[in-house]
Amino acid sequence: MEIVDIVPPILKNNVAVVTVDKLFKWARGNSIWPLSSGLACCAIEMMSTAAARFDLSRFGYEVFRAGPRQSDLLIVAGTLTWKMAPPLVRLYEEMPEPKYVIAMGSCAIGGGPFADSYSVVKGIDEVLPVDVYIPGCPPRPEALIDGMLKLKEKIMHPERVNEKTGTGNNEEKTEAVTA
Amino acid sequence: MNEFNDNVAPKTETFVLNMGPQHPSTHGVLRVELDLDGEKVIRVRPIMGYLHRGIEKLLESRTYAQGSPFTDRLDYVSSMNNNYGYCHAVEELCGIEPPPRANYIRAIVAELNRITSHMVFIGSLANDLGAVTGMIYTFRDREEVLDIFDLVCGARQTYNYIRIGGVAQDIPQGFEEKVRKFLDRVPEFMEEYADLLNGNEIFNVRLKEVSVMTKEEALACNMTGPNLRATGVPFDVRKVDGYGAYPEFDFDVPVGENGDNWDRYQVRYKEILESAKIVRQALDGMPEGDFMAKVPKVLKPPKGEIFSRTEGTRGELGFYIVSDGTTKPYRVHIRRPSFISMQGLNPMCRGGLIGDAIAAFASIDPLMGEVDC
Numbered sequence: 001m002e003i004v005d006i007v008p009p010i011l012k013n014n015v016a017v018v019t020v021d022k023l024f025k026w027a028r029g030n031s032i033w034p035l036s037s038g039l040a041c042c043a044i045e046m047m048s049t050a051a052a053r054f055d056l057s058r059f060g061y062e063v064f065r066a067g068p069r070q071s072d073l074l075i076v077a078g079t080l081t082w083k084m085a086p087p088l089v090r091l092y093e094e095m096p097e098p099k100y101v102i103a104m105g106s107c108a109i110g111g112g113p114f115a116d117s118y119s120v121v122k123g124i125d126e127v128l129p130v131d132v133y134i135p136g137c138p139p140r141p142e143a144l145i146d147g148m149l150k151l152k153e154k155i156m157h158p159e160r161v162n163e164k165t166g167t168g169n170n171e172e173k174t175e176a177v178t179a
Numbered sequence: 180m181n182e183f184n185d186n187v188a189p190k191t192e193t194f195v196l197n198m199g200p201q202h203p204s205t206h207g208v209l210r211v212e213l214d215l216d217g218e219k220v221i222r223v224r225p226i227m228g229y230l231h232r233g234i235e236k237l238l239e240s241r242t243y244a245q246g247s248p249f250t251d252r253l254d255y256v257s258s259m260n261n262n263y264g265y266c267h268a269v270e271e272l273c274g275i276e277p278p279p280r281a282n283y284i285r286a287i288v289a290e291l292n293r294i295t296s297h298m299v300f301i302g303s304l305a306n307d308l309g310a311v312t313g314m315i316y317t318f319r320d321r322e323e324v325l326d327i328f329d330l331v332c333g334a335r336q337t338y339n340y341i342r343i344g345g346v347a348q349d350i351p352q353g354f355e356e357k358v359r360k361f362l363d364r365v366p367e368f369m370e371e372y373a374d375l376l377n378g379n380e381i382f383n384v385r386l387k388e389v390s391v392m393t394k395e396e397a398l399a400c401n402m403t404g405p406n407l408r409a410t411g412v413p414f415d416v417r418k419v420d421g422y423g424a425y426p427e428f429d430f431d432v433p434v435g436e437n438g439d440n441w442d443r444y445q446v447r448y449k450e451i452l453e454s455a456k457i458v459r460q461a462l463d464g465m466p467e468g469d470f471m472a473k474v475p476k477v478l479k480p481p482k483g484e485i486f487s488r489t490e491g492t493r494g495e496l497g498f499y500i501v502s503d504g505t506t507k508p509y510r511v512h513i514r515r516p517s518f519i520s521m522q523g524l525n526p527m528c529r530g531g532l533i534g535d536a537i538a539a540f541a542s543i544d545p546l547m548g549e550v551d552c
Contacts, residue, residue, distance in 0.1 A: 120232055
C-alpha cells in the first residue's frame with residue numbers, strides 16, 4: 001500500500017504526500033537567506049537588486065542577514081584580496097550547513113581587471129567551493145536574479161546539474177549513443 | 180585606612196572592540212578598532228587595506244587610455260567623476276583641450292552621478308541609523324539616473340564614458356527629454372526624503388550635535404568636499420579652480436555651521452539640488468560641435484609630471500601622474516578623498532558613545548574602493 005492511499009478521500013485535494021528530502025529542497029530553494037557581505041562594486045548592484053525596482057523578494061530571497069549564523073548563501077560580490085580572504089573563509093565556515101556560494105562578477109570569478117595585481121585572489125574558487133558563477137563587471141541585477149534562480153534549480157534538482165554541463169554520468173550517455 | 184581606600188577606588192579598564200571587516204555598517208570591508216571605556220569611545224583606529232587592489236601599480240603597466248576603466252572601480256558609486264578626474268589629469272599632461280560640447284556633456288553626467296552618489300549616501304545613512312526602508316526610496320529614484328547612463332554608454336555602474344579628449348560618444352536621441360523629466364522629479368522626491376527623515380525624532384537626536392568636527396580639525400585632517408563644507412569652509416574645486424565648463428554655470432556651494440552629522444547630511448542634501456541646477460543650465464546652454472578633441476591613437480605625453488584635481492563626490496580628487504615620455508605612465512598616485520576623510524574618524528568619535536561611531540562613520544560617506552584603492 002502506498003502512503004498516498006492512507007490519506008482520507010476528503011483531504012485528497014488538500015494534502016500532498018512528498019518525501020522529507022523533497023520538502024526540504026523545496027523550502028530551501030524558495031527561501032535562500034543571503035549574507036549581506038559586499039566586498040566592492042558588485043555590492044552596490046546587489047543592493048539595487050534587493051531594492052524597489054528589481055525586488056528580489058519576489059523570489060523569497062530578500063532577507064539579507066547581517067550575521068553568518070543566520071544565512072545560508074554567501075554572495076561574494078566584488079574583488080577578493082589576499083588580506084580579506086581569511087575573514088571571508090571564516091565567514092563561510094561560520095555559516096550553518098547546507099550553504100551555498102555565488103561568485104558574482106568577474107573579479108570573484110577570476111580576478112577580473114585586477115587579475116595581474118599582487119594583492120588580488122584570482123578567483124574565489126581558490127579558497128571557497130562555488131556553486132554559481134555570474135559574469136559581468138558588475139553583473140546587472142537581472143543577471144544576479146538569474147544566478148539565484150539557477151541556484152534554486154541546483155538545490156531543488158541536484159541531478160540536473162550534471163546533465164547540463166555534460167560532466168559525469170558518461171556511462172548513460174554512451175549507452176544512449178550505442179542504443 | 181584611608182590609603183587603602185584610595186587604592187580600591189573604582190577604575191575601569193579600557194576594552195578593545197573589533198568592528199569588521201565584515202560589518203553591515205562599514206560600507207564594505209573596513210576594520211575599525213575601538214578603544215572603549217565602558218560605552219565611551221576613547222580612540223578609533225581604522226585598519227584599511229582589505230580591498231587594496233593595487234590600482235596605482237596596475238596603471239603603470241597600462242597605456243593612458245587603458246587606465247581609465249580602473250578609475251571606474253575606485254569610487255564605484257560615482258564613476259563618472261573619477262573618469263573625469265583621470266582624463267582631466269592626462270589632458271593637462273598632454274596639453275589636450277576638450278571641445279566645449281564635451282565639457283558640457285561631462286558636466287551633465289558628472290553632476291547626475293553626484294546626485295546618485297548622494298542618494299546612496301542618504302539611503303545608507305538612514306539604513307545605518309535603523310531606518311532600513313530609507314534605502315529603498317533612494318535606490319528607487321537612483322534607477323532613473325542609471326537608466327539615463329544606460330542610454331548614454333550601455334552600463335549601469337562602470338561607465339568609462341568620459342575619455343581622454345572628450346567623451347566616448349555624443350549624447351543619444353531622447354537623452355535631453357529623459358534628463359529633463361528626471362530634473363522635474365528632483366524636488367518632488369527630495370521633499371519625500373525630507374518628510375521621511377528630517378522630522379524623525381531618532382534621526383534628529385542621533386545626528387544633531389553629535390560627532391562635531393571643528394573647522395580647524397577638519398583642515399588639520401586635510402578633509403575636503405562635503406565633510407569640510409559641513410564645518411563652514413566654502414571650499415569647492417569647481418568654484419576655486421573653475422575647470423571644464425563649470426565657470427559658466429551659476430550655482431551655490433552649500434555650507435554647514437557646526438560640522439556635526441546633521442550638517443554633513445544637510446550639505447549633501449542641498450548639493451543634490453545644486454547639481455540639478457547645474458544640469459539644467461548645461462542642457463539649456465549645450466553648444467554644438469565635436470564631442471571629442473583630436474587625440475593621437477597612441478598617446479605619448481611629454482616627459483614631466485602633473486597634479487590635477489577635480490571635485491569628486493567625496494572631495495578633492497587628485498591625480499598625480501609622472502610621465503617618462505613613453506606610452507605608459509611611470510607613476511600614478513591618486514589622492515582619494517575618502518581615504519583622507521577617514522582620518523577624521525578618530526577626532527569625530529573620541530569622547531562619544533559607541534553607537535554614535537556608526538553614525539559618524541556613515542556621515543563621512545567613505546567608499547572602501549576608494550579608501551584602499
